[in-house]
Amino acid sequence: MARWQLAWLLARRFRRGRERSRFLSFISASSTFGIALGCMVFITGLSVMNGFGQVLEERFLKLIPHVEFRAVEGALQHPQTIFQLAEQHPQVRSARAAIRTQALVQQGREFVGVEVVGVDPAADHAISAYVTPQVWQQLQQPNTLILGQGLAQRLGVNAGENLRLVVAAERGFQAPQRISLEVVGQFDFGGQVDHQRAYVSLDTARKLTGLAQGITAVELELTDLFAAEQVANDIGYQLRDYVYLDHWMRAQGHLYRDIQMVRMVMYLVLILVLAVACFNIVSTLIMTVQEKRRHIGILRTMGLRASGLVRVFVMQGIQNGLVGVTFGVLAGIALSWSLPGLLAMLEQLTGSSLLASDVYFIDHIPVLMQARDIIIVAVVALLLSLLATLYPAWQASRIQVVAAISS
Template sequence: MFRPLPFFIGLRYTRAKRRNHFISFISLMSMIGLTLGVCVLIIVMSVMNGFDRELRTRILGMVPHASITAVNGGMSDWQDILEQAIEFEGIEAAAPFVDGQGMLANGSAVRGTMVYGVDPAYEKNVSIIDDHMVQGSLDDLKPGEFGIVLGELSAQYLGVTLGDKVTMVLPEANVNLAGVFPRMRRFTVVGLFSVGADLDGSLSYINIQDAARFLQVPEGVEGIRLKMHDLFRAPAIAWDLAMTLPGRYFVQDWTRTQGRLFQAIQMEKTMVGLLLTLIVAVAAFNIVSTLIMVVTDKQSDIAILRTLGASPRTIMGIFMVQGSLIGIIGTVLGVVLGVIAALNVADIVATIERVLSIRFLSPDVYFISYLPSELQWGDVISISVAGLLMSFLATLYPAWRASKTQPAEALRYD
């Protein structure tokens, strides 16, 4: 089988046992460093992709992609607006809602909450809550019964479960002849949900008719919640829809409520990727020192090859093959280990948490309670190409130095 001379000799140099074991050790360390750098970069990028996915599917699956509310309060014509919204291009579903803030109390336990008044029939089309009910059902929110669906964290903090009573207190007061009293109401827990995010401790649902009575919304509906086919177009689509509606409306989209979290994840992904790429670059350019020592060690061999007629280009190709082979092996091993680890990182972290009895991601602090991972082959290809390219560039200077070796000077003392 035909093999070019530079490839043949470079491969022999790579496989041959060296008299200088220190050079072999440095070559091995360069390869291991490149492997670890590529592996860690793939794992971290997959985890950041996982956080990005969880933000889109869980957080933005529970909160509105966009909402339209009337400037003067309640919506009397909400059915017409809802039908017009569903037919608008880019909108997948719509649902009426009433929302407010309050405190939930059970005995001495008190917890703040964002309360949504929803129609279960409509809410299932715009929210993922029905897929994450762990007890009860959203359909149990029947008008006039004042039931409430809580997140698991809220229920644990308040010490309640299905069938228990909780008191909701609004930050408003009723004034009558007897004095000033806070507005409050007893609700029965009819369901518990868990999405593995901080929304489990800050969100609750009640029937929209009960919410309208309790929150004193005159028209019964405060606004229309929208679900988009493409959530990144939510601001533009919601604005265009509001402009086509008769009357004045206030438009709010997810970029105002959750946008900072999404931007923070994107910025962290970019910065972490850049920093870890520099680590890969450092590992790749360790090949420079390895090849320089190899060139110094092989001075007499280079001189003999030059004497036998090898051109400077051939000498340069020999050491480029040797250095590139180190980069290829290190990058391939890093990709294999990184892909395997990225596909199993959630199980690995869960095992570590179980063995060490620790919790890396507490839902009280972070917006999810586990380490997500989403392997994107585009990232793997980009990282692989970057590792191979940096490894190739690292071979150029030492190989060029080798090609400039003068036979007479190299053999003077041999």
């Protein structure tokens, strides 16, 4: 333990020696600054990626069914079987009935396509969190619907007004059905959902689709999002109905894959950027070895072995890395915490939004710091700092004592 303490003290003396040249001090400071900057940037970047992943899981996928069993034609013949199998499956959190159809909304001379989703207002549904309880209760009344805010603004309708929907016949070449529905409210979820979707009760959806009874789909919410394909297969292969098996990874999985791909690229870039920063540590130590040749010779004559000399220069490089990692981690945590506020100020100053609410399902940059990412960044930076010390330390151990003292 005393050997490492001595190596640490000598390294600190070499690092802070007053006789160091300004150029060497600049190279040493730049290596420390490069490590700190790399740690700060990547902690912030990974926190933003974590934030997008959390929003995707906790918000966007609340409206997108994790697993869906949809009738091939008409209504499901045995929906109770699906509910029973879902209740028995350990990965299924809840199951809800749904009726989906496409319609045209007629407002004056304009026709706008809309996805109409029939839900049970008495059951818990994610969209209920984006409307008032009074509006959600009014959906239980016949011939009522809730419009997305973007769609309502485009059509110029408000609560209490009527909309005429045109729905194509499910079978044959019958004339499209026209039905007038009352708008009881609007939901503001964000993104394209607000411009494309409307919600009605199951009874109203049956009138639109011409179903006498039953439902067209069963939607499952899972405890583990990434078990969607397995759950769909486990339950689907036990059904007697011909159904379409669908899950969120098939329709929206590219969002999650893009986030994970960006994370992997950031880890790769992290290693490359920190490796470049650590090259300055190599340069610093090599120049220190040349500058301290006489000191090294004196230490060798005083009994310091070559292995001890290696420890001194390894400790000096680690000290540079520790300072850079410490400041970088603290700066990264501070920047991650303040990033949403800084970006909000930037949007106010520029008058433009970084994430348009009519395109994306969020209008701000989410941030979620995880201790795992901070530890990984810090450990990678320290390991690269350690590796950068090996060659200069080996060079220092090869210096001849007589030549070093006489130089």
